[in-house]
Amino acid sequence: MLQPWQTGKVIRIVDESASTKRFWIEMQETENFDFKPGQFVTLDLPIHEQKNKRWRSYSIASWPDGTNVIELVIVLLEGGLGTHYLFNSIQEGSLLTLRGPQGVFVLPEVIEKDLFFICTGTGVAPFRAMVHDILIRQKPHKNIYLIFGCRKFCDGLYGDELKQLEKELPSFHYIPTFSREEPSNGDYRTGYVHSIYEEICSNEKRQGVDSPYPANFFLCGWKNMIDEAKQRILAMGYEKRDIHQELYG
Structure with a gap:
């Protein structure tokens, strides 16, 4: 069932x-905004006369904590009407019209199998929420x-936080990879995401099976990454x- 539109106040x-902002939004009509990690909200922004051209959807980057506050992480898109409005017109105290969770x-x-969370850019948002939720709820x-x-170190999101989660959740493995950085001694990977999950799956495959x-x-992320990942994952069997x-996009 589609949720009704409601008002959210930007509180932080x-x-x-350089191109990414985090927005904390407090729901004004409820004391507990309940959702499942991985879900998104849709914003109705005053950027066009037609309704469907005003709507922008963003994954919730926070996890359910019993409050009415959620976090969104949004990247400024070149020529993007929605993100330009959010970056240039929205301030702390501004009100937004939104609907969700969806x-x-x-x-x-x-959870009966190993999980591979593969993402680019702000596509990390739902996975951040999922890992925190697994830790907090002690979910098997x-x-x-x-x-x-992502491309460069400066494009990385939540890096220190995700490294800390590795220490708190031994079965969680955070593997950042940068396509435009020089190779390191193991703190991160270079290149693209695809070779990494293929390597892990190859190493984990049971011998003789x-x-x-x-x-x-x-x-979660850009269409080109997702299309290539699907092809490679199917090719692995x-x-x-x-x-x-x-x-995204």
Whole structure:
């Protein structure tokens, strides 16, 4: 069922990088905004006369904590009417019209396989929410691999926080990879995300067994990355039902 529109008040804005901002939004009509990690909200922005051209959807970057505050992480898009409005016209104290939660890009109730969270840019948002929720709720799980691709160090999001989560959740593996940085001694990877999950799956595959080892793949980010990832994952022998996606742009 589609949720009704409601009012949110922007209570905090932080520059996460040169082109990315974090927005904390307090819902004005409820004391507890309940959602599942991985879901999104849709904003109705005053940028066009037609309703469907005013709507912009963003994954919730925070996790359910019993409050009425959510966090969104948004990148400024060149020529993007929605993000330019949010970056230039919205301040702390501004009101937004939004609807949600929406979406089925969520974890299974019972996690029976290893999880591969593969993302680019602000596509890390739903996975940040999922990992925190697994830790807080002490949800039984297998290995979790967060493979986060971006161009430069300055494009990385939540890096220190995700490294800390590795220490608190031993089965969680944070693997940032940068396509335009020089190779390191192991603190990060260079290149693109695809070679990393292929390498892990190859290493984990049981000897003497033709089928791939049990895993679920969650993809979030730009269309080109998702299209290539789906092809490669299917080529490794996985089924379409093993792949879940949230598309940006």
